[in-house]
Amino acid sequence: MINADKKRTQILEAAMRRFAHFGMAKTTMAEIAQDLSFSKALLYYYFPDKNALYAAVLEHVIDQSFGTIEAALPSIDDCEQAIMFILDKRIEFVMNYYNLLEHAASAVQQTPDEMARVMEELKDKEITLISQILQKGAGTGQLQIDNARETAEIMLYALAGMRFSLMKDLKGGLFPTKAEFDRILVLQKKMATIFLRGLRKQSA
Amino acid sequence: MINADKKRTQILEAAMRRFAHFGMAKTTMAEIAQDLSFSKALLYYYFPDKNALYAAVLEHVIDQSFGTIEAALPSIDDCEQAIMFILDKRIEFVMNYYNLLEHAASAVQQTPDEMARVMEELKDKEITLISQILQKGAGTGQLQIDNARETAEIMLYALAGMRFSLMKDLKGGLFPTKAEFDRILVLQKKMATIFLRGLRKQSA
Incomplete structure (x- = not known):
């Protein structure tokens, strides 16, 4: 075994x-x-086929990347820094596996169920991770949050918006260029900064 | 003439x-x-053809809708209320012209240049409108903003993210259902509330 x-x-x-x-x-x-x-x-x-192998490879590199992030997070106390760390790691991940990921955009469109499952799991993992950071920030009194999971979802959707909106052409699941990713990261960080400031506990 | x-x-x-x-x-x-x-x-x-007519109709209803919004905005002093008003009007617009707009999603994919131009103009108008509201909020001391246009862009991209991320299936320019739009509006409003709170001038 x-x-x-x-x-x-x-x-x-x-x-x-x-x-x-x-x-x-x-x-x-x-x-x-x-x-x-x-x-x-x-x-x-x-x-059973190359699509199944591809989906498994994607899952494998995603797991590795989450492993690295989860190992580093406990040593980051400030939740704003933790979010920025994740954003950096996300883009680093995309840059490292650019050729690998480029196929994912079109593979999702052809939707082999396997790929759909991997993408669903990825989304869920990201929401859980962000939601834990927000929860931690609420615990230390840094943030004020009603529903950590929903807030994490909103934040991730908003971050995703930077990506979709910057791509000039959405047809055929086109993948952003490396230069576009640079610009996306800049806007994502600005977005996250404003968003997190909006979650900060107001001194009464 | x-x-x-x-x-x-x-x-x-x-x-x-x-x-x-x-x-x-x-x-x-x-x-x-x-x-x-x-x-x-x-x-x-x-x-010259039905596509050109369609693009012109779209431009026509967009202009009408912006006209209504622009006429109402001067009487709304609070910039948070102004943004919420726009979000409501946007969804109202989508609901009123649902059948009309449904085609736009696929028309953009086939990219007749005419449609691309209409969508570009729409994006530009929205950025300008939001950026004016933010600028006004900065002027009254309610908000603190470095670059109003970029901040407006980030906000609109983030709002768009609510839409893209909620749609389960992005292939073929699928258009959200009416129920999906309801959920999108709820999340957009929560996003905008947090975002605007993040832009609020901190009392020093």
Whole structure:
């Protein structure tokens, strides 16, 4: 069982490197198998097709990234700093996995259920994370919040708005360019700063 | 010339009624001409095709709506109330012209240049309007704002995020349902409240 999980992880790592470097379209299952000296049959034993593998790779890198963030968060006391840290990490993530993620935009449109599930989970994880930070800020008396989960949702939707609105062309699930992402981060940080100031506890 | 403009307006109003009631796809140029007892040739003299007419109708109803908002704004002193008024009017506008607007989402995707221009102008008008309200709030000392235009942009992008994020399915320029719009308005108002509180001048 441990060995089986190890093989699965090896496949995910190899696929991640291929996808991140050459993109999803230009990578074949045969090439990934070759990288590992595995048989193609073994790959297909773990992942029924390239879409399923892609979704699993995405989930894998998302989990890794959340792991890094969650490990660092406890040492950040100020909730404004914590949010800014997450925003930076998010963009860093996008930049690191640009080629990998570019496919996600169109994959969601073709909506293999697997991808829809990964995106739903990502959304839920982000809401939970932000909501914990807001809750912590409320606990220390820094913020005043009625409903931490809804407030986290509103904040994440607002941040997402920076992205959608900056893209000139939304057809075909187009992915922002790297320059657009730079501008998006600047606006997201300004948005978050104003938003968090709006949540600050007013001294009565 | 006055007569020519009058005819153009008559066509716009007749097309608006048809589009709003039956939708764009189920309306023909012949039907609009018939409603007015105009010849089809006359319609085509003003509008080269149905797409151009559609874009002009959209521009017409947007102008009307901005006219109503701009007429009411001077009597609203509080900038928070002014923003909430605009949000209400925006949703009212969407509800009134639901069938008309539904087509806009897909029309933008097919991007006739005419539609792209109308959407650009709409965006610019909204930014200008919000930015004027923020500026006014800064003038009365209610708000503290560095760059009113950029702040207005951030606010509008954030509001747009409520819409994009609530729609479960973004493929094919899908248009939110009326129930989704209700929820969108609730979140937009909460967002705007927090955002504006974040812009409030802090008593030193």
